[in-house]
Amino acid sequence: MRRREFLTLSAASIGGVLVYSLDREVFRLSAQTNQSVRIPLRFFTQSEALIVSAAASRIFPSDEAGPGAREAGVAVYIDHQLAGPWGRDRYRYTQGPFEENAPAEFGYQGKATPRQIYRQGLKDLKGFDRLKAAEQDDTLKQIETTLFFSLLRQNTIEGMFCDPMHGGNIDMVGWQLIGFPGPRMSNYDDVDKHFGEAFRPKPSSLHQVTRGKVRPSEDLE
Amino acid sequence: MKNLPSVDVVIIGGGWTGLLIAKELGSRTALSVVVLERGGPRKTDDYGEDMDELDYTIRFRMMQDVSQETVTLRHDSSQRALPLRQHGSFLPGSGVGGAGEHWSVVCPRYLPDCFELHSRSIEKYGSKRLPEDHAIQDWGVTYDELEPHYTRVDLLLGLSGHAGNIRGKQIEGGNIFEGWRSAEYPTPPTKIPYFSSMFSEAAKSLGYHPYPVPAATTSRAYTNPDGVSRPACTYCGYCETFGCMIGAKSQPTNTLLPVIEKHKNVSIRTGAWVRRIVHDTSEKKGKASGVIYTDADGQEVFQPAELILLASWTLNNTRLLLLSGIGKAYDPTTGKGTLGRNLTHQVTFPAVTAFFERPLNRFMGSGASGIMISDLDGDLFDHSRLPFLRGGTLGARSARSLPISECGVVPKSVQARWGSEWKKAALHYYDRTGRIGFSGEHLAYKGNYMDLDPVYKDHFGDPLLHLTLDWRENERKMADYMIKKAMELAREMGAKEVTSFSGLRSYDATPYQSSHVQGGAIMGSSPECSVVNPYLQHWQLSNLFVLGASSFPQNASANPTPTILALTYRTADAIVDRYLKNPAALA
Numbered sequence: 001m002r003r004r005e006f007l008t009l010s011a012a013s014i015g016g017v018l019v020y021s022l023d024r025e026v027f028r029l030s031a032q033t034n035q036s037v038r039i040p041l042r043f044f045t046q047s048e049a050l051i052v053s054a055a056a057s058r059i060f061p062s063d064e065a066g067p068g069a070r071e072a073g074v075a076v077y078i079d080h081q082l083a084g085p086w087g088r089d090r091y092r093y094t095q096g097p098f099e100e101n102a103p104a105e106f107g108y109q110g111k112a113t114p115r116q117i118y119r120q121g122l123k124d125l126k127g128f129d130r131l132k133a134a135e136q137d138d139t140l141k142q143i144e145t146t147l148f149f150s151l152l153r154q155n156t157i158e159g160m161f162c163d164p165m166h167g168g169n170i171d172m173v174g175w176q177l178i179g180f181p182g183p184r185m186s187n188y189d190d191v192d193k194h195f196g197e198a199f200r201p202k203p204s205s206l207h208q209v210t211r212g213k214v215r216p217s218e219d220l221e
Numbered sequence: 222m223k224n225l226p227s228v229d230v231v232i233i234g235g236g237w238t239g240l241l242i243a244k245e246l247g248s249r250t251a252l253s254v255v256v257l258e259r260g261g262p263r264k265t266d267d268y269g270e271d272m273d274e275l276d277y278t279i280r281f282r283m284m285q286d287v288s289q290e291t292v293t294l295r296h297d298s299s300q301r302a303l304p305l306r307q308h309g310s311f312l313p314g315s316g317v318g319g320a321g322e323h324w325s326v327v328c329p330r331y332l333p334d335c336f337e338l339h340s341r342s343i344e345k346y347g348s349k350r351l352p353e354d355h356a357i358q359d360w361g362v363t364y365d366e367l368e369p370h371y372t373r374v375d376l377l378l379g380l381s382g383h384a385g386n387i388r389g390k391q392i393e394g395g396n397i398f399e400g401w402r403s404a405e406y407p408t409p410p411t412k413i414p415y416f417s418s419m420f421s422e423a424a425k426s427l428g429y430h431p432y433p434v435p436a437a438t439t440s441r442a443y444t445n446p447d448g449v450s451r452p453a454c455t456y457c458g459y460c461e462t463f464g465c466m467i468g469a470k471s472q473p474t475n476t477l478l479p480v481i482e483k484h485k486n487v488s489i490r491t492g493a494w495v496r497r498i499v500h501d502t503s504e505k506k507g508k509a510s511g512v513i514y515t516d517a518d519g520q521e522v523f524q525p526a527e528l529i530l531l532a533s534w535t536l537n538n539t540r541l542l543l544l545s546g547i548g549k550a551y552d553p554t555t556g557k558g559t560l561g562r563n564l565t566h567q568v569t570f571p572a573v574t575a576f577f578e579r580p581l582n583r584f585m586g587s588g589a590s591g592i593m594i595s596d597l598d599g600d601l602f603d604h605s606r607l608p609f610l611r612g613g614t615l616g617a618r619s620a621r622s623l624p625i626s627e628c629g630v631v632p633k634s635v636q637a638r639w640g641s642e643w644k645k646a647a648l649h650y651y652d653r654t655g656r657i658g659f660s661g662e663h664l665a666y667k668g669n670y671m672d673l674d675p676v677y678k679d680h681f682g683d684p685l686l687h688l689t690l691d692w693r694e695n696e697r698k699m700a701d702y703m704i705k706k707a708m709e710l711a712r713e714m715g716a717k718e719v720t721s722f723s724g725l726r727s728y729d730a731t732p733y734q735s736s737h738v739q740g741g742a743i744m745g746s747s748p749e750c751s752v753v754n755p756y757l758q759h760w761q762l763s764n765l766f767v768l769g770a771s772s773f774p775q776n777a778s779a780n781p782t783p784t785i786l787a788l789t790y791r792t793a794d795a796i797v798d799r800y801l802k803n804p805a806a807l808a
Contacts, residue, residue, distance in 0.1 A: 059639040065648060086280060093291045093306040095677060105729035106294065106303045137640065144638075153639055161624035162275040178651040180584055180624045183272035185466075186455035187585035191619075192412040198580040198652070210270045217276045 006038040042083030054129035074159030077168030084218025121148030231526035236319025238768040239532035245793035247484030259494035260316030268464035290679040318473040325461035325588030326437035329779040333364035333400040361755035370787035379443035382406035382435035420617030423713035436589035460588025492517030538771040539741030561671040563740035565776035568661035572707030575716035583622035591618030613661025613778035632718035663776035754808035
């Protein structure tokens with residue numbers, strides 16, 4: 001049994017009011033009350049989670065264009081994914097022999113699982129979370145072409161825009177940024193209208209729309 | 222091994238073809254019919270809560286589990302093949318309904334000359350114009366013979382569309398280039414969203430003939446001839462890779478299952494993975510005797526049957542025949558043998574990605590709501606000065622704008638792929654980006670084929686299917702030409718910036734193209750050039766029929782499902798009306 005690891009986030013460090021839905025508990029943070037919350041981690045160690053959080057924030061920064069990976073909870077999303085079936089390659093063909101240097105058009109042919117790729121990648125980024133933003137960008141530029149970086153970039157986008165039940169896109173911040181309303185039962189009256197004008201219904205999550213208990217795949221096995 | 226009592230009919234696979242023929246046999250005969258589906262069960266109302274892009278589109282929840290079984294690929298027979306370790310260029314389904322559950326329901330018919338491609342091309346161009354190593358041939362069935370069955374399919378699925386040719390009379394607004402149809406579509410075209418309607422205007426002003434994409438999502442509430450009712454589509458946008466939450470998208474589970482469930486003579490066994498078709502040539506010459514499957518508990522079971530209908534997904538049909546040693550495997554060096562030949566994959570790519578000034582509201586739409594043109598399809602335009610034969614359709618569908626898949630696509634003028642500059646552009650362009658897609662014909666070649674892999678195995682230890690597949694100059698030059706035409710259309714639509722597809726090089730197994738991989742157990746007019754006869758009956762084993770796109774000698778530009786189902790209806794008729802009275806070769 002692994003030691004329980006937590007990611008501690010303070011409201012002051014992120015600012016504003018956010019909701020974290022974890023293990024069916026809801027945490028509401030606010031800068032005024034200076035609360036902090038300890039989020040239980042499923043795969044990462046605390047120091048790994050801090051590096052992932054910092055790196056995802058350089059990929060999808062919080063800036064004048066709006067909130068980013070930090071507010072969306074991308075690190076928590078990635079932690080859940082790696083702990084689940086995807087992280088251990090449950091659905092990939094993993095019989096050998098492996099041809100690690102195959103041409104790109106055959107897809108990823110390596111033996112390492114997402115968990116192993118992250119573990120190694122994060123080891124190489126030791127101390128990353130304590131660097132200044134510009135130094136962090138320089139460090140990421142050096143690993144831009146690695147498999148680890150392309151996974152991290154893809155997972156950051158997933159964590160920004162997934163349904164909130166997966167741990168990312170907290171409060172639907174990602175969907176609000178781009179005007180995506182989430183699942184809607186009907187667009188019948190609008191689909192052939194609003195030509196050339198933004199039509200932006202208020203976003204709803206899958207839980208809100210279906211009022212059901214949908215289980216995300218990372219919790220199923 | 223457990224031996225079960227014999228049944229009249231075993232159907233291998235519970236997707237579109239297997240369940241359609243199960244419905245027909247259940248309704249029209251008293252035969253005992255067992256459908257063996259290797260995946261899990263599904264119900265009509267399973268999809269109320271599946272609108273989750275991560276699990277369904279990114280993690281492929283509805284697809285075949287490739288950790289158990291995948292295929293291997295090489296570009297030519299001098300290479301060593303590698304397994305496709307994750308889903309990519311095509312998406313086989315799993316479970317009751319198969320790929321018919323997660324499809325995006327684009328439903329055109331094939332052009333009439335596709336069925337006689339070899340003789341028509343020779344007639345018009347002479348044999349010199351055909352690519353040197355081509356393997357194209359006629360189907361052994363014509364469009365005119367198939368038309369009544371196409372019409373049954375229209376009615377079964379409740380297709381939405383606008384006819385362009387009713388019994389030879391051209392009709393404005395429909396596809397005036399299509400083969401004749403005996404009647405208008407059962408439901409009107411889908412609603413047309415902004416992006417697709419801009420494409421329509423641009424196509425008209427460039428002199429093309431745009432028409433609404435024929436769709437198997439009902440544009441209004443519809444009851445089919447079997448009495449199955451489905452509601453009107455609400456354009457929620459969750460079609461491709463999803464099951465429809467309300468059943469407006471026609472799927473085997475909402476169109477066929479409700480009828481099958483009424484017939485006590487038909488049963489569906491899930492978790493039944495068929496490993497071999499047994500054929501005893503010494504005692505019962507020319508007959509298959511049953512199938513061996515592994516059930517959900519890992520037990521091997523022998524199920525004897527009088528009639529066997531192989532109706533699994535295209536590639537799996539060919540693999541099961543190879544594993545069972547039925548027919549002679551194709552040898553590309555001698556050209557002998559027929560099983561595994563004529564592997565094709567519809568030539569499908571996003572011809573251009575166009576970036577617009579105004580928002581498109583692309584979260585609204587359906588898998589097939591959109592506009593397409595056929596002016597550059599088949600042999601409908603002048604090829605005399607072009608370096609390729611045949612063609613395809615260009616279209617602008619308003620589907621698939623889900624944010625994990627689409628956010629982050631930016632024009633070439635933005636260099637960054639992460640960080641603030643990229644983020645700003647990604648947010649701006651997320652709802653200002655649209656694609657003009659191309660779907661083209663893939664000719665068959667002597668060097669594109671399937672056999673069994675010498676190295677890689679499935680979870681039972683059986684060899685994987687081994688694909689040898691690559692593009693040729695005909696497809697590459699056709700692609701280049703179509704990209705230029707799509708570029709003109711995007712400019713006419715007023716796109717601010719346009720990124721064109723980079724062209725076809727080697728076959729790339731990583732980006733999704735279409736699940737229309739075809740051939741392997743092809744139909745034809747003689748056992749020398751085909752595996753099954755024009756009724757999809759095996760030339761050597763008269764009580765074995767092989768249904769689905771494995772029978773297509775080459776790939777047309779159109780998506781195949783209506784053609785697959787039309788051929789299945791034709792086979793159902795041949796079995797009920799002729800074979801059952803005299804169980805022998807039908808051709």
